[in-house]
Amino acid sequence: MVFVDNALTVYWIDAFCDRPFCGNPAVVVPQADGLSDSQMQQIAREVNCSETAFVLQPAAPEADFRLRWFTPTQEVNLCGHATIATLHALAQEGRFNLHPGVCGILYIETRSGVLKVAVEYKKDRPWIWLTLPECQFEPITPALTQQIAAVLGLPYEPLQAPVVDSLNQDVLVPVSHLHQIQALSPDMAALTTLGKAQNWRGIGVYTRETVEPDNDVHVRFFAPQSGISEDPVTGSVSGPLALLLRQSGKSKDPERDLWRFEQGDCLNRPGRLLIELDGDTPKLGGQAVTVLKGALYL
Numbered sequence: 001m002v003f004v005d006n007a008l009t010v011y012w013i014d015a016f017c018d019r020p021f022c023g024n025p026a027v028v029v030p031q032a033d034g035l036s037d038s039q040m041q042q043i044a045r046e047v048n049c050s051e052t053a054f055v056l057q058p059a060a061p062e063a064d065f066r067l068r069w070f071t072p073t074q075e076v077n078l079c080g081h082a083t084i085a086t087l088h089a090l091a092q093e094g095r096f097n098l099h100p101g102v103c104g105i106l107y108i109e110t111r112s113g114v115l116k117v118a119v120e121y122k123k124d125r126p127w128i129w130l131t132l133p134e135c136q137f138e139p140i141t142p143a144l145t146q147q148i149a150a151v152l153g154l155p156y157e158p159l160q161a162p163v164v165d166s167l168n169q170d171v172l173v174p175v176s177h178l179h180q181i182q183a184l185s186p187d188m189a190a191l192t193t194l195g196k197a198q199n200w201r202g203i204g205v206y207t208r209e210t211v212e213p214d215n216d217v218h219v220r221f222f223a224p225q226s227g228i229s230e231d232p233v234t235g236s237v238s239g240p241l242a243l244l245l246r247q248s249g250k251s252k253d254p255e256r257d258l259w260r261f262e263q264g265d266c267l268n269r270p271g272r273l274l275i276e277l278d279g280d281t282p283k284l285g286g287q288a289v290t291v292l293k294g295a296l297y298l
Contacts, residue, residue: 007295011092012047013085015288016233016264016271018125023264023271024233025291026085027052030093032068037075039298044070050228053082055090063109064096073227076201077111078168080130080235080273080284087119087128088288100124112167122287129276130284132239135167137247144198148173151190152205152222154180164200165240170221171203172241178209181220182266188224195225202226204237215260215272217241232264233271239282242275 010029017023027047032040032054044052049072056066067086069079087106091098098104104119116131140148140162148171149159162173175181184205191203202223210218219241221234242259257277264271274285 007297010047010294010296011085011089011290012049012292012294013088013288013290015081015084015088016235016273016286017289018287020289020291022269023288024081024231024269025049026079026082028082028086028089029054029296030086030089030095032056040068040070041075043296045072048072050231051076051079051082053079053086055086058109060109060114062107063114064106066109068111071227075111076226078132078236080132080238081233081271081286083108083115083117083130084128084235084284084286085288087117088126088290091119091126092290098126125287125289127285127287130235132236132282132284133167134280134282135165135240135243137163137165137172137240137244139163140171147194148203151194152184152186152203154184163244165237165244167240168236169199169201170237170240171200172237172244173203173205175205175207176209178207178211178218181205181207181218184220184266186222188222188229191222192224195223200225202228202231202234202237204234204241206241210262211265211270212262215262217245217259217261218265219261219263220266221263230267232267232269233273234263235273235284235286238273238275239284242277242282243280246277 014023051069054068058066069076100121108115118129120127160174204221206219221231238261259275276283
C-alpha cells in the first residue's frame, strides 16, 4: 500500500456522463493493498457513495488486477459504474499502459469471475467497455408481483409480470409509461424488508418511453436493502435488461445489438450508457469525469 504523509490517494469520479455532477458518483482507491475488509467498509461508509471501488493485486494468474466494490453497508458482487470509474482513474494515472492512442484490454478479478474490459480513447477521454457475465431470468409469482406493486406505489392491474435476473438477483419491473416511473415514491422501509426476505439486491423499474428520443430504455433502480435508496445510474442492471428486452421481443429492431439507456433524470443526475449485445453476452460502455482527487487519512 502506498501512502504519502500517512494518506491514501482517492478519486471521486462521476460515471456514465461527460461533465461533472451528472451520472453516478463513485470513489476509487487505486492502491488498496494492505487495507483490511473492515477498513474498506469504513471508507465506503465514510464517503457514502453508492459504491466505492478498491484496486488490489490479483490472485488469479490471468488477471491484471483485482477489484472489490463496497456500498456503505456491504460488499457486492458486481458494480458497473464503479468499474467504469476505476478504469478512468487508472487511465488518468497511465497505469497498465493506458493512454491516448492505445486501445487497452485488461482482465479484472472480481467476485463475479474474471471480467474483460476494453479501454478505447475518443479524443482525450476514454470509452470503457466492460464485458458482463451472461444471465437467466426467473418469473416472479403473482403474489410477489402484487407485493412489489404495493411497495413501489404502482397500480397492480397494469403491472406486467416482473422477473429476477440470475446475475445480480435484481427484480426487473416493466411499466408502460415514463410518467409512471417519474411519479414513483417507494416505501423504502417495506422495500428493504421485502428485498431482504427474498435475497434481492434491488428493484429496477423500466419503460420504453424515454426522455430523449434517441434512447431505448428509461430506468430507475432502488436498493435500500443494499444500502442504496436510489442509484443514479446502474450499469450492472442494464446488461441483463437489454438481454431480457431482446429475448421478449421488445427490441425496436430484432437484429439490433446496441442499446442506449438513460437513468438518473429524476435525481437531477442524468446519466447515459450503452449496452452492446454479442450473442447472449452484454458489454457495458460508458465514460466518466474526475471531479476530485484527494488524500484520505486513516
